[in-house]
Amino acid sequence: MYLVLSRGPxxxxxxxxxxxxxxxxxxxxxxxLAAEVAIRERASAASxxxxxxxxxxxxxxxxxxxRVDRCIDLRLCRAILRNSSLxxxxxxxxxxxxxxxxxxxxxxxxxxxxxxxxxxxxxxxLREFARQRAAVAATANPAxxxxxxxxxxxxxxxxxxxxxAGLPWRTDVHDAMLSDLLGPRPAAEHRPVKMQxxxxxxxxxxxxxxxxxxxxxxxxxxxxxxxxxxxxTRSWELQSIDHPAIAPLLEYKKMARLLSANGWNxxxxxxxxxxxxxxxxxxxxxxxxxxxxxxxGALQLPRQVRGAVxxxxxxxxxxxxxxxxxxxxxxxxxxxxxxxxxxxxxDLYAGIVASGAVDTRAHAKVAMLGAMYGATSxxxxxxxxxxxxxxxxxxxxxxEAARAGERGEVVTTRLGRSSPRGASAGxxxxxxxxxxxxxxxxxxxxxxxxxxxxxxxxxxxxxxxWMAGLRGRLLGLGxxxxxxxxGAHLVFFLHDEVVVHCPEDLAERVELELxxxxxxxxxxxFGALPIEFPVTVAVVQDYGQAK
DNA sequence: TATTTAAGCGCC
DNA sequence: AAAGGGCGCTTAAATA
Numbered sequence: 082m083y084l085v086l087s088r089g090p091x092x093x094x095x096x097x098x099x100x101x102x103x104x105x106x107x108x109x110x111x112x113x114l115a116a117e118v119a120i121r122e123r124a125s126a127a128s129x130x131x132x133x134x135x136x137x138x139x140x141x142x143x144x145x146x147x148r149v150d151r152c153i154d155l156r157l158c159r160a161i162l163r164n165s166s167l168x169x170x171x172x173x174x175x176x177x178x179x180x181x182x183x184x185x186x187x188x189x190x191x192x193x194x195x196x197x198x199x200x201x202x203x204x205x206x207l208r209e210f211a212r213q214r215a216a217v218a219a220t221a222n223p224a225x226x227x228x229x230x231x232x233x234x235x236x237x238x239x240x241x242x243x244x245x246a247g248l249p250w251r252t253d254v255h256d257a258m259l260s261d262l263l264g265p266r267p268a269a270e271h272r273p274v275k276m277q278x279x280x281x282x283x284x285x286x287x288x289x290x291x292x293x294x295x296x297x298x299x300x301x302x303x304x305x306x307x308x309x310x311x312x313x314t315r316s317w318e319l320q321s322i323d324h325p326a327i328a329p330l331l332e333y334k335k336m337a338r339l340l341s342a343n344g345w346n347x348x349x350x351x352x353x354x355x356x357x358x359x360x361x362x363x364x365x366x367x368x369x370x371x372x373x374x375x376x377x378g379a380l381q382l383p384r385q386v387r388g389a390v391x392x393x394x395x396x397x398x399x400x401x402x403x404x405x406x407x408x409x410x411x412x413x414x415x416x417x418x419x420x421x422x423x424x425x426x427x428d429l430y431a432g433i434v435a436s437g438a439v440d441t442r443a444h445a446k447v448a449m450l451g452a453m454y455g456a457t458s459x460x461x462x463x464x465x466x467x468x469x470x471x472x473x474x475x476x477x478x479x480x481e482a483a484r485a486g487e488r489g490e491v492v493t494t495r496l497g498r499s500s501p502r503g504a505s506a507g508x509x510x511x512x513x514x515x516x517x518x519x520x521x522x523x524x525x526x527x528x529x530x531x532x533x534x535x536x537x538x539x540x541x542x543x544x545x546x547w548m549a550g551l552r553g554r555l556l557g558l559g560x561x562x563x564x565x566x567x568g569a570h571l572v573f574f575l576h577d578e579v580v581v582h583c584p585e586d587l588a589e590r591v592e593l594e595l596x597x598x599x600x601x602x603x604x605x606x607f608g609a610l611p612i613e614f615p616v617t618v619a620v621v622q623d624y625g626q627a628k
Numbered sequence: 629t630a631t632t633t634a635a636g637c638g639c640c
Numbered sequence: 641a642a643a644g645g646g647c648g649c650t651t652a653a654a655t656a
Contacts, residue, residue: 296652297635315636317642338637341650366646370640378649381639407640447641454644461643526644533645537640576640576646 083153084121085131086111086138087206096207098131102214104207115145122149129153131210134185135237143245150556154234155209156185157364161233162216167226167497171216181209220497228605229496229542233364235549239571240361240371242552246565247356248390248572249398249582254623255348255389263336266345276336279329286326294333342378343386351377357390361574368534369498369541370576380575388625390573390580397588398572399581400627401595402617403544405429406577408449410540413603413612414495415478419471421612438471439464452479453536455529479532486531487524494538495606503527539606543614544577546605550598555581558590573624580624588620 082105083098093114096107111117121128130152132138142149159181162168169175217223217230260266264274272280284292289303300314307326311318316334319327351357359379365372373379392398403409408429412420423432433445444460448468451461452475469476482492486503493499508520548571555569569583569591581591596616603614619627 293652298653313635315642320642334637338650342638368646370646372647374648378638381637381648383638385638443641451644454646456644459643460641529644530646537646540640578640 082125082128083131083210084128085206085210086114087133089205098210102211108207115142115147118142118149119147122147126150131155131206133181133206133209135234135241136185139238139241140245143241148242149238150553151231152234152238153210153213153230154237154363155206155213156181157233157237158213158230159209160364161226161229161498162213164499164501165226165497166491166493166499167220168216171212171219173212173216176212226497228546229498232496232542232545232549233369235552236363236371236545239548239552239574240363242565243571243574244358244361246570246572246582247358248580249355249393249396250352250357251355251389251391252348252352254391255352255386256345258386258388259339259344263340263344273336273340276333276340279333279336282329283326283333286324286329294330295337339383339385342381343383347377366541367501368538369494369545370537371541371574379573382575384625387627388623390624392582392622395585396582397585398621398624398627399569399583399588399591399595400619400621400624401579401581401592402628403547403577403599404615404617406543406614407453407536407540409612409614410543411453411475411479411536412472413607413610414535414539415475416610417472417475417478418611420475421610423472425611425613427615433468433471436471438467452476453533455479455483455532479536482535483528483532485528486534487528489524489527490531492531492535494535494542496539496542498538498542500531500534500538503531540577543602543606544574546602547598547614548574548579550601550605551579551581551594554594554598555583555591558587558594592618592620 082100083102085096085098087094087108091110093111094108095111095117096109097105099105118130128151130149132152132155134156135152135154139149159173162171162173163182165174213230217227220226256266263276267273280294283294284290287303287307289306292299292303294300297314301311304311304314304326307324309322309324311322316331319331357377359373359377360375361379362372362374365374371380390398404427405424408420409424411417412424419436420429423429423436426432428442430442430445430449433439433449434442439445439448444464447461448464450456451465452468456462456465465476485492486500489503491499491502508516512520552571555571558569567584569581569587571579572582573580579595581595583591595618599614599616603612617628621627
């Protein structure tokens with residue numbers, strides 16, 4: 082059963098649809114939404130809520146203590162169906178762009194989102210849902226893209242729940258780390274003392290007593306006057322230089338980065354009541370990866386500060402990482418048995434070395450990354466032919482994705498998310514040699530994007546399935562269902578890594594569920610294909626102890 | 629003065 | 641080792 086919610090001038094209305102999509106009841110006005118949703122959730126585990134944006138409905142429900150099992154997020158699904166090559170012929174994909182193609186509207190300030198009367202985008206959720214069902218039903222294998230839509234929507238639920246629960250964050254621990262590395266918190270506009278000391282060492286070594294190292298042009302000038310020929314002030318370029326100024330300069334850069342990105346200021350604005358609540362954006366990246374917005378930089382939390390993520394007393398963090406996810410996804414996508422076999426013993430890169438293709442694990446890793454990103458030069462580019470000889474199917478797969486992109490074609494992930502159409506201009510008979518060169522470079526660049534798109538996008542699908550399955554399994558653990566203060570729940574997600582916060586006595590069970598959910602995800606995407614998705618799990622007190 | 633762009637660096 | 645994919649954020653510099 083589907084339960085379609087919409088907001089109209091008269092308030093919130095609810096329409097029941099049976100599994101065939103036919104209205105079986107309603108629309109009925111809803112007076113107390115949270116109560117209504119809670120009742121329906123208890124009544125039927127098989128129902129699925131249908132709404133425009135999870136981010137507009139679910140936070141208020143969570144605030145009222147209500148969790149939902151399943152939903153369809155119409156806006157996220159529209160974005161997939163609008164672009165997918167599998168639904169290209171549908172009325173939805175061929176029709177004019179409308180409000181459903183627009184980003185989620187910003188919430189109005191001051192209103193109570195749960196009860197606010199709000200306009201639907203263009204036309205109602207019922208009609209949009211019907212269009213989407215028709216588009217899915219007309220595909221050769223509706224279950225394929227149907228799984229993607231369900232996983233994407235589950236991701237939206239998880240994003241809202243993780244924000245609601247928050248990542249446990251110890252301000253005092255973080256502050257101690259900062260004081261230790263930089264010196265105690267200074268007054269505004271001043272540098273911490275340890276940082277200032279390192280800066281003075283740089284200034285002395287460069288004989289530039291007033292140097293502002295935060296200005297790249299100024300720093301470049303100072304380095305030049307000291308006789309150091311560099312193109313930029315990037316750390317990796319400076320690393321190889323032998324000069325007394327370099328060590329303190331690199332140290333200063335490290336400190337400055339920590340201070341500006343995750344210093345006291347970050348702490349003040351992003352951590353409250355012992356929780357960091359990032360604003361995740363499911364589907365925020367074209368490949369299907371999540372993005373994040375607003376302060377915090379949830380997806381760029383440096384390893385340096387992860388020690389401040391500490392489980393509550395009596396609780397543990399279970400940190401799980403899908404080992405070498407993208408290479409395994411490539412092996413599965415291309416059905417390259419040899420590469421799958423290389424990963425079957427645990428460490429895929431070690432398996433590649435064992436097969437004799439390359440001689441060190443580091444080479445295996447850099448060669449694989451190069452294959453997936455489209456490296457042409459350097460170490461990675463040199464190793465590529467060896468990899469291609471050992472694993473012809475896998476390499477041919479990414480090469481074909483690259484060629485398709487260069488031809489201006491769309492590529493599609495395992496479950497049906499398609500790449501955007503390239504804006505490559507090409508050239509005509511009036512083009513100069515420089516125009517031709519530029520156009521070819523653009524085409525190759527787009528080819529690197531499409532090459533990576535299929536792998537990164539399918540990895541994102543795997544991760545969504547993993548996390549959605551895990552969520553269901555965690556909800557089944559114990560009587561604390563729906564309760565973020567006593568039950569195991571997800572608190573962090575980072576592309577191929579999740580963190581679960583749980584009472585100590587549940588940690589072992591959580592670990593089992595994490596592995597089982599990973600195996601499920603592999604089967605969901607790739608069926609009976611013999612490909613392993615091993616998960617590295619660490620049960621820790623603080624996130625810094627993992628890996 | 630306000631807004632946009634670029635450099636640099638963090639994550640995968 | 642530092643070339644190749646996807647992001648967001650902060651600061652300084654450039655532009656309106």
